[in-house]
Amino acid sequence: MKLARALCYCLSSGLGLLLLSGAPRAQAAVDISAIEAVDECLVAEICIDRYLWSLYERTPKIDSLKVSEQRKAIVKRKGRNRIVTLTFTKLVDEDFAWKDPKAAEKAGMSLADYVIGGMNSGFKLTLYHALRALDEAGFAPGITSAFRDDYRQTIATGLKAQTDRSYHGGSFRGGYGNGLAADIVSVKGATRSERLAASQQLWKWIDTHGTELGIARPYLDVDPPHVAPLDGKEYADHRIKPEAQRAASNAKDAKKRHGLVLHHDHGNAKHTRTAKSSKARSG
Numbered sequence: 001m002k003l004a005r006a007l008c009y010c011l012s013s014g015l016g017l018l019l020l021s022g023a024p025r026a027q028a029a030v031d032i033s034a035i036e037a038v039d040e041c042l043v044a045e046i047c048i049d050r051y052l053w054s055l056y057e058r059t060p061k062i063d064s065l066k067v068s069e070q071r072k073a074i075v076k077r078k079g080r081n082r083i084v085t086l087t088f089t090k091l092v093d094e095d096f097a098w099k100d101p102k103a104a105e106k107a108g109m110s111l112a113d114y115v116i117g118g119m120n121s122g123f124k125l126t127l128y129h130a131l132r133a134l135d136e137a138g139f140a141p142g143i144t145s146a147f148r149d150d151y152r153q154t155i156a157t158g159l160k161a162q163t164d165r166s167y168h169g170g171s172f173r174g175g176y177g178n179g180l181a182a183d184i185v186s187v188k189g190a191t192r193s194e195r196l197a198a199s200q201q202l203w204k205w206i207d208t209h210g211t212e213l214g215i216a217r218p219y220l221d222v223d224p225p226h227v228a229p230l231d232g233k234e235y236a237d238h239r240i241k242p243e244a245q246r247a248a249s250n251a252k253d254a255k256k257r258h259g260l261v262l263h264h265d266h267g268n269a270k271h272t273r274t275a276k277s278s279k280a281r282s283g
């Protein structure tokens with residue numbers, strides 16, 4: 001309740017909105033000094049940080065990595081034994097829990113200040129509401145990764161952006177305080193496969209409720225846990241623009257199929273020729 005009140009103060013810039021929060025409480029709200037309102041705002045930010053941190057803390061940091069392994073084997077070919085090299089791919093579990101603490105230590109910060117504090121404050125608020133909604137819907141969300149600086153990005157494995165380009169907080173994106181991405185999963189289930197199944201449901205839910213949540217998955221199943229603001233550049237660059245381009249090229253293809261483009265080009269060519277010949281005449 002206190003958090004909700006604090007959020008209300010935080011989000012309303014003037015007393016006008018405070019007056020709207022119910023007649024019996026209106027008088028008390030007006031009496032609160034500006035300083036107290038700022039205090040409440042700070043409390044809200046602290047509460048949001050704590051909530052996000054608790055979700056980070058409760059989440060196992062384990063990844064599946066594809067590892068290629070080469071083994072020599074003897075095969076019989078045309079009656080002769082030959083030694084060949086075969087490549088096997090296997091999935092290996094990687095515990096990456098040590099990476100954020102190492103990066104935080106390098107940055108001279110506590111782990112919470114590093115992973116949560118490094119995110120953009122507007123994004124934290126959006127993420128907070130989205131995760132609360134996911135929690136209420138029974139998905140038991142968890143955070144595996146939030147802010148990451150250039151150093152942390154160099155020790156990341158698997159799917160990752162170039163060192164300074166990561167929206168998690170690479171220097172090219174503004175660094176600390178500007179993180180605009182988080183990796184989220186579900187912690188529901190006793191085993192990894194149960195948690196993966198629950199995570200897949202959570203991700204699907206994000207895809208269908210993005211407008212209400214304000215977050216979306218820019219890479220869909222290429223990098224399933226990665227979420228970013230729905231109105232952000234990362235989502236626009238990877239989902240909106242490619243979709244618009246695809247739609248435009250589909251429309252062009254459809255026109256081509258109906259002979260419209262061909263006809264149009266032919267008309268242009270004719271027009272150019274006419275222009276050229278008339279110029280020649282006047283010269």
Ligand SMILES: [Zn+2]
Nearest residue numbers: 181182183226
């Ligand atoms: Zn990510």
